[in-house]
Amino acid sequence: MKSIVRKLLVSCAVVASTAAFAQADKVVMGVSIPAATHGWAGGVVYWANRTQGELEKQYPGIKVVVKTAGSAAEQANQIQDLQTVNKINTLVILPFESAPLTQPVAQIKNKGVFITVVDRGLTDTSAQNAYVAGDNPGFGKVAAEYMAKALGGKGDLVILRGIPTVIDNQRVDAFNEVIKANPGMKVLDAKHGNWNRDDAFKVMQDYLTRFKKIDAVWASDDDMAVGVQKAIEQAKRSDVKLVIGGAGAKGYIKKVMDGDPIVTADVTYSPSMIADAMKLTADSRVKGTAMPATTIIPSLLITKENAAKYYFPDSPF
């Protein structure tokens, strides 16, 4: 019984590999992304699906398969299926977590699949052909520079951090570095709001109880900025002159566009980076040109003047 199963498996594998070989000239792109469990990830799903249609229209013959996964383990199984069932020869992946997915991705790469990794780099970079990511240090730096300018280089601020991760550390470190260069500015405290409206609301309420004067809040995320603004509203505090979020959520951008007195700017860390990665990869695969090993999508400042360019009312994020 066992040997029959083994034989079957072997013959399947042979069929699979010859099939893959036969279609070597046709690009079959698998896109593996985390499921829409929070706003930003919802944006990733939206952009991936939107770009799928665009690419298939732009490059006749290309096939794009988008899959979402609810956990790192599910994603590892999924990319295996993409390779064996969908016979992909190109994979664009936004890994759930870096470490657990490095091995599974490396295995797929060994079978000849071109790998583009997005946002979260693998722990072994030889498992990827190209890397496309947002600029996390830049995300903190741009926000801090805007804040320093807006406050004239002096003031007391509080920070709401995300979920403890490498990304969050890079952002906060870069932010603090800029603030340190402005001796008039002081960070009163930095606590985790977990990129979540409710937690941010509570943390901000407690900041307002604890500090009688807060000039500015770096909410470091548009979702957290929602909770922060509600807490300020409730406490009826007029000392807070500036709240800065981050990412580029449509509700937040709308506020910047409409000239909100406190929410005057945002810093991009757009989920559309999955679209950029898919486009760059498709272009290089179809034309056979080399793709740059690393592409960093800069974190840009959004103010009232350029907000319309970043406003996507159809996106869920």
Place this chain on the structure above:
Amino acid sequence: MPPAPTSAPVSGPSPGQTPGQSPAGASRLAQLVQQIGPLLGLVLLCIAGTVLNPDFATTDNILNVLTRTAFIGIIAVGMTFVIISGGIDLSVGSMAALIAGSMILLMNTISGSLGSPYLVVGIGIAFALLLGALFGLAHGLLITKGRIEPFIVTLGTLGIFRAYLTYFANGGAITLDNAVSDIYSPVYYGSVLGLPIPIWVLLLMAVAGGVVLNRTRYGRYVQAIGSNEQVARYAAVEVDRIKILTYVVLGLCVGVATVLYVPRLGSASPTTGLLWELEAIASVIVGGTALKGGEGKIAGTVIGAILLSVISNILNLTSIISVYLNAAVQGVVIIIVAFLQRSRR
């Protein structure tokens, strides 16, 4: 007429120890600590909080903490009934999220055609309560008539509820229209006689819960079923009906909590109500209810819920330890309080 079950919550002297013997004094002290364990923990915590930051004891801060405790507190009152009856409900956080999302979608849809925003909010609230009761009913039926373990039923619906919210929200947030939001927001932010409305609702629910649990036949039956389901059945207690009702009560409590939650941020997202089930269950257990069922106290549950939010409040008001260790402090306090009120075996 079935015989009334023995009143389990009142603890007598431990077996093998006749009152009047010398260890009785120590045992009475131990009993007292056990009875007021959670309250003692809360008082000690509040003293610690005031010493660490005098702002802790300000009225504004205390009202903030109590107001945010309301959601978990109200759900925990319902959860107390379910746990005393020997059941469990893991889905309450997801349920709250789905009710919040559905309620907002409904209100946004009807706000165009209905003239009065007050009517829109009224319909939204009624819908939330109805939905909560229906979800509870579904749980109760699956558990009693379907004979599936409550752990499995509610683990299943935990996933189902949150998945549907995420689906409705398309992964983003469902946001309430501004016109309705303005009318609705006093339900969270407004005060009556100086106390915010959510605190009043929590108080009312807790008092009602206490009366129902200890002063009505239904409450006695719930305790009887948790103590010994077979005996309750032989005593002609309609076990299935009583059990279904406890899940409906919990569903209603989740509905009430959601009605208070929605006006706070005016939105529901896939992170809404995340881990509320653990906070609610922890409040019940820290408050002195046995996880195996049979006995419990509503007052303890409310104190348990307040205790949990006080811990995180104090951690936010100070920066003596690394933020990475917040969860560890919470864990230590929960275990200490549970130790103070541990029951004799």
